[in-house]
Amino acid sequence: MSVVAGIGWHLVGAASAAAFYAPYKKVQGWSWELMWSIGGLFSWIIMPWLVTMLLVPDLSAFYSNIPISTFAMLMFCGAMWGIGNITYGLTMRYLGLSMGIGIAIGLNLAVGTLLPPLIRGQLGALVHSHGGSLTMLGIAIALVGIAIVTYAGNEKEKVIGERAQEFNLRKGVMLAIICGIFSAGFAFGLDAAGPIKAQSEALGINYLYVAMPAYGFIMGGGALVNFLFCGYNIFTNREISVRHDLSLSKSLMTRNLLFTAMGGIMWYLQFFFYGWGEASVPERLGYINWMLHMSGYVLFGGVIGLIMAEWKGVGTRPVRILIAGLLVIIGAANVVGLGMAA
Template sequence: MSTFLGILVVTLAGLLMGSALWPMKVMRRFEFEHWWFWGMSVGLVLIPWLVTLLFCPHAISAYRTVDTSVVVKGNLLSLAWGIANVLCGLCFVRIGFALTGGILAGLGVSVGVILPMILKGSGLFSAAPSLGSLAGRTVLAGVGVMLVGVVFVSLAGFGRERALKNFDKHSGGFGTGLTMAAISGVLSAGLGLSFVYSQGPIVAAMKAGGAADIPANFAVWAVGLLGGAFVNISYPVYLMTKNRSWNILVESWREAALAALIGLNFCGAVALMGKGMLLLGALGASVGFGIQQSMQMLGNQGVGFLSGEWRAVHGVPRKQMFIAIVILLAAAILMAYGKTLVKA
């Protein structure tokens, strides 16, 4: 039952993460730096810390009992993800939801799935099977299938750009956006890995103080995402200062609310991902992240289609995207099957 529930939770996490930025599609006044500032401030700082301080008794005292190296490790990983997140946001604007999501998830999953089976995570993830075990090989095969899906996503994206012939002259070109997406993809694994390598001691400390499961998990994200929050908030601050556009930040409270919704979507997605990983047991760090990334890609494609990115595109590119979606679903199923092969 916990396996099914875990798969369901990480599936929801991926779909929510993949569609988290949809509010930007209906903004007219805000530029990237404005909605990113509001969204990341709410999603990375405000909500995680509110939940932690309100629902984890003596949270600060509990944090003090955790080894400093655990917090540093988590923040270094989230810092890498923070850099990826900024690049990702720019890539959504430059090359669209569909292609960015495909490259991001495909490259990130290679690191995020494989590493926890080589360098064991904290808590129950420390008992993860090795990469050479039957379960490990099956999950690795799922990664291989997923990368095939990424190839089809990339081909479809190239075809879409050729069909639309709408490269943004201010964006630096499609190739630049593609390179940024590739770097972002590798670094993006830092989000899941931050939780994997720090959740054990932090959750234990919070529960010892009387916190329930969900608030204890939020406590991991609250302190672990500080590195990522620094990057994600500093960058739009720099842009608004450079462009002298701070005033726009408060000119449209409707768009500020939409930007805050992005943060709420994101925070909900990471909370679900962490919980789903734990429900999936020792191999949850790898399987949970892999399935979440597959579903995140589907969420990206959904937003891309609904927002009109593919409206004027027909023929081969569209077929390639549909093939990619089928392959991604197959990859998620294969990784889920790998979880069932773990010996009790």
């Protein structure tokens, strides 16, 4: 195991997460619900089970030794994560992009990082150890960095005149809190996947892949919630017409399918490399994995925004604030690395 490799793989996964929506922006003539469902089919169903089947020669024998309660917990945590996905989008609607991301991701980072060791009664011991105190400091610095990036986003919105679709501070903050708690369900699911990881190790699966056979169940729970949400919208919203969406020209349908598949696969890859990062981080510091992922998400979201010229024309001040926030997040990752090595 390598601490540096663990941080590196988490950053690779975070970069994939930050960039996954770019292919979706190329989709034309499809409702968001159809696009999201088809992309989700690739990210939540096809990819996790394809990887699992490549790793595990006999699925029935592999899972036969796993307690039913483990599968139920993984599906439950995945459903939590799915609710977090939906409320994340609604948070943007009521708070705007920058404020919504700042509050939701900040809460997500804190909850997903601190709650698992708190539930296990290990938080006090972690805080009082030298390495643990450094990693807690890293978490605090990361939250400061996210706050700075959020402030930069607010300054950008003021300059270019962006507004939330239906600004409602009370409703938006409530949804952001729900998102921050429920989106951390994926981290809780991996924390509950111990029996599957142990079975993977017993089978001789490379340590980088031991968590992968749990993904199909965690993402399956999330898929169920998202598919139900999209299906409900499709059947109750008269402005959405699947018949129209599927009547496009063959070339445009093929193009849309390729872009949605690309976006879905990139969304899955964030957790593929998250699994590599988690496997590379020492088990005693496993609680830090979610922090690395979420802070990396914000970091690369800012970088990709600069590359794609989303900050063009806003002046130098918001960009300087953004860069300062990104540097603080990079510093937080380094402090966490010191804590992991201590």
